Amino acid sequence: MDIIDQIIRLMVRDAPYTKLCSTKNILTVNGQFPGPTLYVNKGETIIVDVYNRANYNITIHWHGVNQPRYPWSDGPEYITQCPILPGGKFSQKVILSEEEGTLWWHAHSDWSRATVHGAIVVKPKPGTTYPFPRPHKEVPIILGEWWKKDVVEVYNELRRTGGDAAISDAYTINGQPGDRHPCSKNETFKLKVDYGKTYLLRIVNAAVQNVLFFAIAKHKLTVVGTDGSYVKPVTVDYITISPGQTMDVLLEANQALDRYYMAARAYSSAANVSFNENTTTAIVEYKGKHIPSSTTALLPLLPAFNDTNASVNLLSQLRSLADDEHPIDVPLDISTNLFFTTSVNTLPCANGSTCAGPNGNRLSASMNNISFELPSNNNILRAYYNNISGVYGENFPDVPPLLFDFTADNIPSFLNTPSVATEVNVLEYNSTVEIVLQGTNLLAGTEHPIHLHGYSFYVVGWGFGNFDKDKDPLSYNLVDPPYQNTVAIPKNGWTAIRFRAKNPGVWFMHCHLDRHVTWGMAMTFIVKNGNNPQDQMLPPPLDMPKLNTYVDELEKGEVKLP
Template sequence: MKITVLQYLGILFLNVLITCQALRHHKFVVRDAPYTKLCSTKNILTVNGQFPGPTLYVTKGETIIVDVYNRANYNITIHWHGVNQPRYPWSDGPEYITQCPIRPGGKFSQKVIFSEEEGTLWWHAHSDWSRATVHGMIVVKPTPGTTYPFPKPHKEVPIILGEWWKKDIVEVYNEFRRTGGDANISDAYTINGQPGDQYPCSSNETFKLRVDYGKTYLLRMVNAAVQDILFFAISKHQVTIVGSDGNYVKPLKVDYITISPGQTMDVLLEANQPLGQYYMASKVYSSATGVEFDNTTTTAIIQYRGNYIPSSTTPSLPSLPASDDIMASINLISQLRSLNDNQHQIDVPLNITTNLFFTTSVNTLPCSNDSTCALPGNNRLSASMNNISFQLPSNNNILQAYYNNISGVFGENFPNVPPLLFDFTGNNLPAYLTTPSVATEVNVLEYNSTVELVLQSTNILAGTEHPIHLHGHNFYVVGWGFGNFDKDKDPLNYNLVDPPYQNTVAMPKNGWTAIRFRAQNPGVWFVHCHLERHVSWGMAMTFIVKNGDKTEEQMLPPPPDMPQC
């Protein structure tokens, strides 16, 4: 029987010991610890007593072993977000997809295989909403003898954006599941674990970055928020984006950035303003009509070193777009370009063998007869891809069932195109479209197939953005647009020269995004919206990439200590 990870009982929390063995030995201890925010103290799940967790430093192409010991009363899994794990899905981490959760008292040694990634990635729990506090950064350094494709910065600084509730996250999650409605909005956003001095009781703990005039700083950024796309900017300063999702991009100077949950960015900050203090700030982007959101702003401080008289007033806030500014939300998807030089070449698939078209929708489903849900007619909120609300298995995981030819765990009938064609982004859509089917279906890809996947958002119930994350592969974002995708006209405007190479991309509200990738990583790979409420409602699917003919094109065998269901 599945046990919810996020079940806080007093101070009884999950304890996970993580040991990283490579050229250097790292020891991460995940435990519950007291943490103070917004004038109150509560126990949260932490790694080494830190929130966010410690940064893991590796070298491009390195393989590490992470020993995960679960010393708590509840289950856990860990996902290495953006690490492709070539031929080795066993350590990817999403519960009931590639592994059963690690039981209390259990251990799982996860082999984490880095390959083409370079730059900033992150790790997080992948079981229910435990990633709210169980997360940390991964820094993938260039291989020895190579360096960054930009001048070496004076210092590298982690900037992790997060989300905070005064309630225990388990209470938020359990109420969300019980009522069938939307989740309670967060009480604050955070920068490096602190909401900033715009919130009560936070002034002493606000993150400060001390800088020297004339120096350049590399900000390694992660959006670890559970539910929200975020805007970020620094007062009086522009920043230059040089990387995204573990890949370099052509330098792009901007006044602000838009960063989706799951996305990472490498950003250069030039300390070129008069000596003083300046706010960095982040707030939500939310476009769905009638949906509540946390309308607060988190801050941290850029403080110049030197002799000057500090201002008697608080620093000024940077100018951030309005929370519903749709055009501002897509400013980066329209401008990011892969670096594509001699040292960082790209290989965009041109001859497509597999064309896929997936819709993403917010839906409703009827509640069971013995429950009362929040929506009229005893309905609950749901979500789907191609009109299928994805249901996790409960007594096995898809990878082990596939590898061992166990029937009854999943079907292979996830459609290449939606079963119903309609005006996806139209208004006043008919009521029958709101109810999806519920199933555990996968889509099977031939090894080495070249895939174009068009992701089309719909306006069923509420049109909004969906940050979609593909496990096991990076993809080229070759096109995007508003409205319904036109298969005859829109591909004419694709960027097939230097599109960005991502693992997470935000679909525009009532629009579409086209991605391309090569299915060269055999195994089972999850695809899902990185807004936790949406994936909990079923906005997900799974690819199975079949083995190739050669030994080096086939899945490696499982480790001996795979967790059992």
């Protein structure tokens, strides 16, 4: 029987929220935006009772928690579960194993994660400590994105028109745009620090659409962890953090007693793509000196929004700690080589009508030229576990069906149209896997933060241009590569990752830019059971959410809740 270390209650509600720049209904968790931070110890198992008291379906994903042998609580809608219906509840068992550091949780249904999210702090096991001097204080810093209109409307408009999404009205730090937005002046997050003390900032990029640059004026940042794993300390002027990523960063309060801005703004490399160019701010204020409230804080220098070299600067420096207390195990002999392209595409508009995408088409996205379609009549995990046919196919290709110059300036337009399907790729238990994730310049070459559920992986290499299978592996880092669950493919570049397929189940892999995953930049792995009972999936809980036939009518407002 499991030892349950904590039972936590999360209540999702759709209600007026007054602490943003406009009063409107948003989905909150326990009345908070961002939602509550969960504190756990390494290796614990917790139960999170998720109550849906909103008017929309909801699921919750524990981002970066590998959930060994237990995909039932992983959370992606129609992949591992049906959604929790309004009025429903799901008790999710969250199994921590090797993770230590900062992770996060978020909704995994439509675009609800814009406001339904929060940090997870995984402390070292009792009797152990950090591999760096204990900080004076630990502070969650959650970077987000905010629309004045209901984000459900933004999502529905994207789907209805076939065009791009309306850009957000602001980015946020801990739920606020900052005092450069006058309406946010009184609510702007403020971190008060003592001179000479060190603070551990647990940074999460919960933004929906953009990679972000982040810095603090006049202060260096020392990165000591990413995605729930420690790294060799790297001191930088700024960090680049992708949607889905987390970073543990030490801030040494060693400047004059004054007020300084911490700030974040977008990195966006795609040509002719609209995005929010605003800068969000919070304040670092030193104690011990009266600073007039009228004093203007100093802004940090952040790279230009399209500075691709700056965007990969930190990735090139990250190394796993890889010491006796934090060993790593990089697969060296690879049994399964995969090559996945990631592309922005177009599809013809339905019924001969005109959509808002290029040339009257609707925007789409793909991996290996397949635009992933969520099943509508079941979820993949239940279908796999119960041998139900007709929900998915097993033909997701190991390599793209067509090879071409992926990052050329001019690519034939016929390559823009992908197929649409629900296909999975099946991995043998304990196989050693390398995936080369190749960006393409189809329609709009840009960066893609790719997240793999159920696994962390070693980022053994990356580069610009087309991957060269003969030359590029010669420069892989197989000694101390960073161990992550989310990694950005550089614009018109590639990233190589490795992992051992030792976690049986159904696991989603997708771009963490929400418009891209909505358009189909996703795929699913099925990792088969091993031969021994301890290498096989655990059975499902009794309270798994059930498929309901009136879900669509409910979301359209055609069914009233009791």
